[in-house]
Amino acid sequence: MSLWNRHKIFETNSIVLLIGILIVISIGGLVQIVPLFYLKSTIETVDGMRPYTPLELAGRNIYVREGCYLCHSQMIRSLRDEVERYGHYSLAAESKYDRPFQWGSKRTGPDLARVGGKYSDEWHVDHLKNPRQVVPTSIMPGYPFLFTTPLDYRYIDADMKVQQIEGVPYTDEMIAKAEADLVAQASLDDPGIDEMVARYPKAIARKYTGTTTPSGHITEGDALIAYLQMLGTLVDFKLYDNKANIR
Structure with a gap:
């Protein structure tokens, strides 16, 4: 029987072709899925990773609310040009507490996975208020209202409780102390700083923007900058070979 005759049954019978497709897809899926059941974890353990502080979590919520992920990714690929520009390629463990993750799908602006500590708090304040003030070619809109809008953290403990249900290792103590820890991190002389750390x-506890609202409240800008200044700072990448697996 010629090769054509062997293949003819699939070409002339749509039901047989459909069954063949399902069989091939099933085999391919099983090859990829079954090994996962024999792994204790599909995410490597990395020293230094911890859940977000209440202030960082509130800042992350603002980051998501304002759609920052639409123009900024948080995922550095293991390509030489990306590693040389942004830093060590992203590790899966860095996103294990993200619900949802912030890898992004495009870059209108630079990747932010390693932005923590790269710029001063003052730079972030100026950049968020008027991006052209620090990056003349920027097309990013300004967010001056963040620095006059009081941060609403009345439900931050409930947010952490939901994260706990989803698998983030927040303890009951962390949830109970959520508001106190948030205030402590946005201060310089709060008596609860040591407990929070x-x-x-x-x-790091500090006045991230150096200002408060006229009523003395912590601003949304404080929370967002606290989140940005944490990104990429938890893992000691000196423990990893920066040249490994770079294509």
Whole structure:
């Protein structure tokens, strides 16, 4: 029997072709899925990773609310040009507490996975108020209202509770102390700073914008900058070979 005659049954019978397609797809799916059941974890363990502090989580919510992920990615690929520009390629563990993750799908602006500590708080304030002030060619809109809008953190404990249900390792103590920890991180002399840092290692307490609203409230700008300044700072990348797996 010629090759054509063997293949003819699929070409002339749509039902047989459909069954063949389903069989091939099923085999391919099983080859990819079955091994996962024998792995303890599909995400590597990385020292230094912790859940977001309440202030960082509030800032992340603002980041999502304003659609920052539409123009900025948080995923550095293992390509030489990306690593040389943005830093160590992204590790899966860096996103394990993200619900949802912020990898993004395009870059109108630069990747932000390693933006933490790259610029001063003052730079971020100026950039968010008027991007052209620090980057003349920027097409990013300004967000001056963030620095006059009080941060509404009345439900931050409920937000953390939902994250806990989804698998983020927030303890009941963290949730109970959520508002106190948020206020402590946005201050310089709050008596709860030491307790907050004990719960969230590497968290830095300071007045991120240097200002408050006329009523003395923490601003949305404080929360957003706290989130941005944390990105990429939790993992010590000196422990990883920056040249490995770079194409």
